[in-house]
Amino acid sequence: MSTSPPLRSSLVNESLVFAGQLLTHWRRAPIVPIQSLLFPTFLLITYYLLVGKSIMKITGTDSLYGLVPTCAIAGAFSGALAAGLTLCLERDRGLLSQLWALPVHRASALTGRLLAEATRTLLSTAVITAVGVGFGFRFHGSWLALLLFLLVPILVVLVFAMAVIAIAVRAKDGTTLIWLGLPAITAVFASSGSPPVESLPSWMWPLLQLQPMQPVVDSMRKLAQGSIPLESLLQTLIWTVVMTAIVGPLAVRGYRAAAQAGGARG
Amino acid sequence: MTAVAVLTERIVRDTLRDDLPFAVLAPAGNFVIFNLALRNVIDTGGISYSQYVLPVIIVQVTLLGALTTVDRATRDQQSELGVRLRTLPISTVAPLAARMLYCLFRGGIALLATIAIGYAFGFRMIGGLGYLAAFTILVLTLTLALSVSADAAGVWVAGTSIAREGGSSQILLVPQLLLVMLSTGMAPVESFPDWLHGFVRYQPVSQVTETLRGLASGHVEIGNLTTTLAWCVGLLVVFGALAVRMQRRTQ
Numbered sequence: 001m002s003t004s005p006p007l008r009s010s011l012v013n014e015s016l017v018f019a020g021q022l023l024t025h026w027r028r029a030p031i032v033p034i035q036s037l038l039f040p041t042f043l044l045i046t047y048y049l050l051v052g053k054s055i056m057k058i059t060g061t062d063s064l065y066g067l068v069p070t071c072a073i074a075g076a077f078s079g080a081l082a083a084g085l086t087l088c089l090e091r092d093r094g095l096l097s098q099l100w101a102l103p104v105h106r107a108s109a110l111t112g113r114l115l116a117e118a119t120r121t122l123l124s125t126a127v128i129t130a131v132g133v134g135f136g137f138r139f140h141g142s143w144l145a146l147l148l149f150l151l152v153p154i155l156v157v158l159v160f161a162m163a164v165i166a167i168a169v170r171a172k173d174g175t176t177l178i179w180l181g182l183p184a185i186t187a188v189f190a191s192s193g194s195p196p197v198e199s200l201p202s203w204m205w206p207l208l209q210l211q212p213m214q215p216v217v218d219s220m221r222k223l224a225q226g227s228i229p230l231e232s233l234l235q236t237l238i239w240t241v242v243m244t245a246i247v248g249p250l251a252v253r254g255y256r257a258a259a260q261a262g263g264a265r266g
Numbered sequence: 267m268t269a270v271a272v273l274t275e276r277i278v279r280d281t282l283r284d285d286l287p288f289a290v291l292a293p294a295g296n297f298v299i300f301n302l303a304l305r306n307v308i309d310t311g312g313i314s315y316s317q318y319v320l321p322v323i324i325v326q327v328t329l330l331g332a333l334t335t336v337d338r339a340t341r342d343q344q345s346e347l348g349v350r351l352r353t354l355p356i357s358t359v360a361p362l363a364a365r366m367l368y369c370l371f372r373g374g375i376a377l378l379a380t381i382a383i384g385y386a387f388g389f390r391m392i393g394g395l396g397y398l399a400a401f402t403i404l405v406l407t408l409t410l411a412l413s414v415s416a417d418a419a420g421v422w423v424a425g426t427s428i429a430r431e432g433g434s435s436q437i438l439l440v441p442q443l444l445l446v447m448l449s450t451g452m453a454p455v456e457s458f459p460d461w462l463h464g465f466v467r468y469q470p471v472s473q474v475t476e477t478l479r480g481l482a483s484g485h486v487e488i489g490n491l492t493t494t495l496a497w498c499v500g501l502l503v504v505f506g507a508l509a510v511r512m513q514r515r516t517q
Binding site: 189 | 284295302306307308428437440462
């Protein structure tokens, strides 16, 4: 029996297969659609109804332009966390090891997963933005700005998903992920502009300016308002590159170890 | 030791690492975040926001605790151990009673944690000891009412595909969010858009938080107290009966 060498394009094809498998799986398990789509959408609606009128009275600006990006990013994060929970189960059931034993490109399981995360995020950002439009959110930028607006959450969630993978494949169960999720989602909300930064204690201001979610939400807000915020976009990019350099190798190494371990039940 | 005591101890040991810490951390975290985020945004009239918001933090933590109860009931019902327990010479409601005792224990811890963090941020029980006792009893009654409803829901969905994926509690995440965020527990009714006033004013979380706020300050409206008690007792009776019935059903 002769074995033919793998095709050069196999990484792309196999990533697509893995991504498709995950998307189907997520669609059927209620936790991922709820965490990535339903919950952030209703969070946007309820939070806007709660603070919208008060913020308008205080600042005279519509808080929606901060809240739509905030809920899009927060939803992408909570979706990635929900997907990470199933990753723990897949490891324990031995599914990761079964996939590892398939005659496919070794990287494709991870690239496929990231591709699925990106697809899910694109979809949920679009839905959340559409709901925002229903409440009076208007996109004032060009088509290029809209493209960037949709790309920023994807860029951020890819890094976050790598962090989730790095932790989930090592953790005993999903509880550990909460310690990643809570500070991250809090940081996103702290960047929303609702509440206005001035209403928070002054010792927090420098922290709020320096944390990585600030330029992310800020760039999306400005893109929606019709400018191209080069500085914020550049900061977002620098954060993304630096964090990828840290969590990327951790995710790859951890995934390999988990896949080669063969699952908790053998 | 009785069966209920043993089963309760089992749950407490089981949750010492993953659920009980959140009974303390969730109220502390939510209180600090909401208080920081909204105290200069929401106009509550005369009283400070920490005094205003504490009741809804308690209700929210109770609701979130009830979500974990849904999952626990589902797990107990469909696990091999759950099947084994139903063959033992113990009362069929013993596992349910143990889960409810655990919920009260968890609720008590969450209440203590909330009041402790509230005191650090300026919340005060102005009414005195009698009102403190009434406050505690009302919170624990609400905890039991919501827990028994959650348990009935959890057992009911056990066996469905949603339950197998471990997502039974997820379905209740959005209703919980709507009730908490769009209530007078978070902000006075004037802060909401006009078309929403009817819902915000009369929905149960608004009613319950208003009673709790009244008890904390020492003035309770009789009409409001009656509504709150009606909700608590109603949930307790209806879902209590359902939950007990579910336990008796054989597979």
